[in-house]
Amino acid sequence: MAGDTTQIDQVRRFNRTVTERVGVLHDHYLGRDRPIGEARLLWEIGERGQDVRRLRERLGLDSGYVSRLLRSLEAEGLVKVEPQPRDRRVRTARLTAAGREERAVLDGRSDELAGSLLAPLNTAQRARLVAAMAEVDRLLTAATVTLDTVDPDHPDARHCLQSYSAELQERFETGFDAARSLLPDPGELRPPHGLFLVARLHGEPVGCAGLKLPPGAPAEVKRMWVAPHARRLGLGRRFLAELEERAARHGHDVLRLDTNKALDAALGLYRSAGFQEVPAFNDEPYAHHWFEKRIA
Amino acid sequence: MAGDTTQIDQVRRFNRTVTERVGVLHDHYLGRDRPIGEARLLWEIGERGQDVRRLRERLGLDSGYVSRLLRSLEAEGLVKVEPQPRDRRVRTARLTAAGREERAVLDGRSDELAGSLLAPLNTAQRARLVAAMAEVDRLLTAATVTLDTVDPDHPDARHCLQSYSAELQERFETGFDAARSLLPDPGELRPPHGLFLVARLHGEPVGCAGLKLPPGAPAEVKRMWVAPHARRLGLGRRFLAELEERAARHGHDVLRLDTNKALDAALGLYRSAGFQEVPAFNDEPYAHHWFEKRIA
DNA sequence: GCCATTCTCTGACTTTAGTCAGAGAATGGC
DNA sequence: GCCATTCTCTGACTAAAGTCAGAGAATGGC
Numbered sequence: 001m002a003g004d005t006t007q008i009d010q011v012r013r014f015n016r017t018v019t020e021r022v023g024v025l026h027d028h029y030l031g032r033d034r035p036i037g038e039a040r041l042l043w044e045i046g047e048r049g050q051d052v053r054r055l056r057e058r059l060g061l062d063s064g065y066v067s068r069l070l071r072s073l074e075a076e077g078l079v080k081v082e083p084q085p086r087d088r089r090v091r092t093a094r095l096t097a098a099g100r101e102e103r104a105v106l107d108g109r110s111d112e113l114a115g116s117l118l119a120p121l122n123t124a125q126r127a128r129l130v131a132a133m134a135e136v137d138r139l140l141t142a143a144t145v146t147l148d149t150v151d152p153d154h155p156d157a158r159h160c161l162q163s164y165s166a167e168l169q170e171r172f173e174t175g176f177d178a179a180r181s182l183l184p185d186p187g188e189l190r191p192p193h194g195l196f197l198v199a200r201l202h203g204e205p206v207g208c209a210g211l212k213l214p215p216g217a218p219a220e221v222k223r224m225w226v227a228p229h230a231r232r233l234g235l236g237r238r239f240l241a242e243l244e245e246r247a248a249r250h251g252h253d254v255l256r257l258d259t260n261k262a263l264d265a266a267l268g269l270y271r272s273a274g275f276q277e278v279p280a281f282n283d284e285p286y287a288h289h290w291f292e293k294r295i296a
Numbered sequence: 297m298a299g300d301t302t303q304i305d306q307v308r309r310f311n312r313t314v315t316e317r318v319g320v321l322h323d324h325y326l327g328r329d330r331p332i333g334e335a336r337l338l339w340e341i342g343e344r345g346q347d348v349r350r351l352r353e354r355l356g357l358d359s360g361y362v363s364r365l366l367r368s369l370e371a372e373g374l375v376k377v378e379p380q381p382r383d384r385r386v387r388t389a390r391l392t393a394a395g396r397e398e399r400a401v402l403d404g405r406s407d408e409l410a411g412s413l414l415a416p417l418n419t420a421q422r423a424r425l426v427a428a429m430a431e432v433d434r435l436l437t438a439a440t441v442t443l444d445t446v447d448p449d450h451p452d453a454r455h456c457l458q459s460y461s462a463e464l465q466e467r468f469e470t471g472f473d474a475a476r477s478l479l480p481d482p483g484e485l486r487p488p489h490g491l492f493l494v495a496r497l498h499g500e501p502v503g504c505a506g507l508k509l510p511p512g513a514p515a516e517v518k519r520m521w522v523a524p525h526a527r528r529l530g531l532g533r534r535f536l537a538e539l540e541e542r543a544a545r546h547g548h549d550v551l552r553l554d555t556n557k558a559l560d561a562a563l564g565l566y567r568s569a570g571f572q573e574v575p576a577f578n579d580e581p582y583a584h585h586w587f588e589k590r591i592a
Numbered sequence: 593g594c595c596a597t598t599c600t601c602t603g604a605c606t607t608t609a610g611t612c613a614g615a616g617a618a619t620g621g622c
Numbered sequence: 623g624c625c626a627t628t629c630t631c632t633g634a635c636t637a638a639a640g641t642c643a644g645a646g647a648a649t650g651g652c
């Protein structure tokens with residue numbers, strides 16, 4: 001539980017208005033001549049097809065139920081379900097031509113619904129509504145992101161670390177060669193020497209951050225990265241806050257890090273998060289700036 | 297259909313995020329051990345009880361269905377349904393002590409849900425989210441208001457006109473006596489001499505505006521009023537735009553009105569809506585300012 | 593090659609949600 | 623007092639939504 005009473009009340013008023021106005025209309029528009037279960041499924045399969053297990057996950061439905069829905073869509077000729085060549089247990093649902101058409105109809109209705117929300121408003125109000133919606137959307141998305149401790153060898157961690165390297169390679173003037181950098185070996189980022197966090201949005205890894213906890217020395221942030229499509233959600237700041245707290249919990253009273261001048265957003269973040277620039281405390285060849293912050 | 301493609305897309309993204317995050321959680325929280333139909337009904341009955349017909353209306357449900365839900369709540373001892381003394385066909389549902397308790401549980405869960413949306417965010421993000429929600433709430437509410445032409449004798453029109461008089465009475469330094477004012481007699485505000493609009497929110501009248509259409513003379517706005525709880529929704533502006541259009545449609549090219557200096561919000565509205573202050577064109581005793589606008 | 597595991601499907605269910613056609617009690621207008 | 627209307631309820635439905643316990647095919651690790 002969080003937020004003061006006024007905030008809670010406002011959120012509740014919002015929930016009420018929005019479920020009434022958007023929720024009800026949504027079902028009404030989407031499911032005009034088709035059960036909404038089927039409609040949602042049709043939608044979720046998408047242009048490029050989707051594995052059945054993924055559909056189940058995304059929609060949070062029982063496996064038997066999804067199977068039945070798929071068969072009914074198949075019977076209508078909208079969908080084809082086939083085993084994946086790589087793993088024949090997994091099956092992939094794909095839209096047929098008719099299915100694509102049907103989905104386009106749903107798409108049109110979604111536009112209609114959106115239009116009907118805007119229609120009674122004048123130009124200025126529309127602009128304000130859309131801007132406020134974007135803000136709500138962004139922040140609710142931010143609130144959906146989870147941070148979990150994982151082993152640096154976990155597939156999600158690997159995915160993030162690879163993206164991290166690839167991005168540095170692209171952004172640093174000099175390119176980036178992991179072998180030349182002081183990147184800690186994974187052992188340093190798992191207990192008891194450290195830890196590794198992965199941020200996930202709807203189960204997808206969208207960022208990571210490592211923490212070194214050397215006994216008797218300052219804790220150190222390593223390999224912090226946020227996926228491009230998950231930026232502007234305050235995730236960097238959240239990583240820092242989380243790492244700070246964990247470092248303090250492990251008895252450290254200083255947190256430090258180094259970074260490259262090309263990462264201007266990161267530089268701004270560190271400064272505004274209370275880090276002070278300090279002289280180089282290591283000889284990381286890719287670093288131009290060193291920061292530290294007193295914690296706890 | 298309204299709004300350009302970018303706007304429509306943003307609204308759709310918003311709908312998606314919100315139905316996922318709020319909608320799903322909403323049902324989850326609310327209906328933990330009770331069908332959401334019952335939960336919604338329990339909620340809608342409220343502390344003070346509600347007529348069955350009203351419940352039906354508010355929730356948009358079939359009469360048989362509501363009846364059945366009520367009986368199941370009655371069987372659980374949460375609700376008591378009794379005929380109204382004034383009209384024994386109408387029955388009123390009231391919460392029992394147990395029902396009140398149960399409703400408090402739902403209330404707590406709504407708070408929990410709201411809290412869970414805010415919890416992962418930091419203070420600054422929370423403030424921004426809540427502000428954006430308030431804005432969305434306000435504008436969606438504004439978009440829900442309907443404007444209908446009604447006869448000035450319609451109960452909803454009467455209700456608004458009475459509130460209008462009562463408010464002027466309170467706000468004018470001199471008080472307000474309808475008999476001394478140049479208020480048109482109702483005949484002037486019905487076709488063919490004019491028309492009368494009522495704004496409704498969820499069926500409740502929340503504002504009104506009359507239009508005089510004297511042949512060969514400027515059209516005139518009369519008795520425009522918006523209920524206090526429906527202000528800040530841009531309703532005044534919407535009334536003006538609607539009346540302007542209707543006046544133009546009836547062949548008028550000037551729209552005018554008079555107003556009292558105590559109504560400062562109205563003065564600002566007229567100015568920003570393109571009305572120019574002009575010399576007195578009538579001898580309305582309660583007016584301090586006269587405006588007109590060229591239309592069409 | 594065996595075995596535990598993963599993934600999807602089927603059959604047999606239950607519960608919700610909601611509709612429709614009256615029936616029966618009250619009421620209001622005449 | 624009669625009659626049309628209003629309001630709620632009951633019985634008899636249907637359809638959607640979802641659960642649960644296996645069965646059967648593939649796969650991966652050993």
